[in-house]
Amino acid sequence: MPQQQTTNYDGQSQGDDNAEQTGLIAHESTQSVSTVIPFNEEITTAKNRLHLLLERLSEDSVELRRRLDLLEPRQVEAEQALRQHLAELETLTETTRAISSTLQTVEEGQGQLKEQTAAEFKELFLALEKIDHRVVALEPTPAKVRLLDEKLSRVDEQLNKSTEELFAQTNELGRRSDRNESYISDLKRRNYKLEEFTHHLSVASKRLGQSFSFRSRLFGAGLALVLLALLTLGYLFDQEHQLNELQQLHQASNQALIQTNREALTAQNENIKSIEQSINPSFDVNSSAITIAVHDSDWVLLQKPEQMTIELYGTRNKSEAFNYIRKVQSLLVEPVSYVKTELRGRDWYVVLYGIYATEVEGRAMMSVLPSVLRQQNPTVRQFGWIQQLL
Incomplete structure (x- = not known):
């Protein structure tokens, strides 16, 4: 259920x-x-x-x-x-x-x-x-100055000695000239005696002719004239030979004197050149007409860089620079120098003039330069700028 x-x-x-x-x-x-x-x-x-x-x-x-x-x-x-x-x-x-x-x-x-x-x-x-x-x-150390003084003293002594020798040789030459003049006078005197002897011989011939025949007189006169001519020619040849020897001796002595003086002057010139080289090693001794001191680049390098100088002249040839200095040296009273630089890849030689403290002082000096020194349009330069180019 x-x-x-x-x-x-x-x-x-x-x-x-x-x-x-x-x-x-x-x-x-x-x-x-x-x-x-x-x-x-x-x-x-x-x-x-x-x-x-x-x-x-x-x-x-x-x-x-x-x-x-x-x-x-x-x-x-x-x-x-x-x-x-x-x-x-x-x-x-x-x-x-x-x-x-x-x-x-x-x-x-x-x-x-x-x-x-x-x-x-x-x-x-x-x-x-x-x-x-x-x-x-x-x-310029004292030792160098003393050495330079000694060299100059030796040069003065050599110059004095050469001058004395030159005077002695000149006097000897004068004595020889006087001797030659006396010898020429003696020759004239002997010639005059020869003329007298010829005159006496002619007189004797005339006298001798009066005592002989005409032919004998003619022969004797001819023989006498021949003998006289031979004696005269022999005497004249002998005198001419002696005169030639005397003239050759005189010329030889003159040549020896000239050569001695030339050697002495050459030696003195070499001494002077050596002294110039010791004072200024780069000085061109061939420019003998330059009588003022010309400084080189070593001197320029020793100057103060802030100081000023005047560039007077510039050229590509060293000889032209020295020719310019030679021409205007009578107008240059300030220190003169030259330096070698380069311009566009080529050598350029510049002539510098004076040492000035400021540019104003350099321009003032440049404005009163003679017209000859202003022909090349001079310029004031600073030593420092130039020293950088060296």
């Missing part, structure tokens, strides 16, 4: 469930029928919208095609511009490579330049050391 009741209860439950499901399906069917009509309207509306979208899409495709037709030439231009840019990019790349190579070459050149500069600085330091040594060697 209890089991049967349970079964009925389950059957009743199932029936109720089926009834509920059936009601639900009926209700849903009613709702679906009620919703079909609005759904169809929505489909129609969607179709209309779809048609509108298709029309717009066709219009857009036409517009797009038109725009594509317009873009094709631009695309070609863009491709050409792109190719051009690519070519420029390649050129730029090659230029960059060339610049890199150039920079590498420049770096190598800078390294070589540094090495060369270091070598030049080393040479410059060596040159400065040499200049210092030369400056020390050129300093």
Whole structure:
């Protein structure tokens, strides 16, 4: 019994469930029928919208095609511009490579330049050391001044000795000339006696002729004349020979005297040249007409860099510089110097004049120079600037 009741209860439950499901399906069917009509309207509306979208899409495709037709030439231009840019990019790349190579070459050149500069600085330091040594060697120490005084004293002594020897030789030459004059007078006196002897002989011949026949007189006169001629010729030859020997002796003594004086003057000239070289080593001794002191670059290097000087003349030839100094030396009262520099890769010789404390003082001096010294357009220079060029 209890089991049967349970079964009925389950059957009743199932029936109720089926009834509920059936009601639900009926209700849903009613709702679906009620919703079909609005759904169809929505489909129609969607179709209309779809048609509108298709029309717009066709219009857009036409517009797009038109725009594509317009873009094709631009695309070609863009491709050409792109190719051009690519070519420029390649050129730029090659230029960059060339610049890199150039920079590498420049770096190598800078390294070589540094090495060369270091070598030049080393040479410059060596040159400065040499200049210092030369400056020390050129300093007028008391020992050098004393040595120069001794040399000048020896030169004066040699000049005095040579002058005395020259006077003695001149006196000897005068005595020989007097002797020659006395000898010539003696020859004239002997010639006069010979003429007297000839006259006496002719008188004797006449007297002898009076006592002999004409033939004997003629023969005696001829023989006497022959003897007289022979004696006269012998005497004249002997006198001429003695006179020639005397003249040769006189000429030889004159030549020896001239040669001795020439050697003495040459020795004195060499001594003077050596002294000039010791005072001014670079002085051109061939320009003997220059009587003023001409200083060289060593003297210029010893001057204070801040001091000023006047550049009077410039030329490419050293001899022309000395010729200029020789021509105007009578007008130069200040210290004169010359230096060798370079102008456009060639030697350039400059004549400098005076030492002045300031540029104003140098210009004031330049304004009162004689017109001859202002013909070459002189310029005021600083010693420091000149020293940098040496």
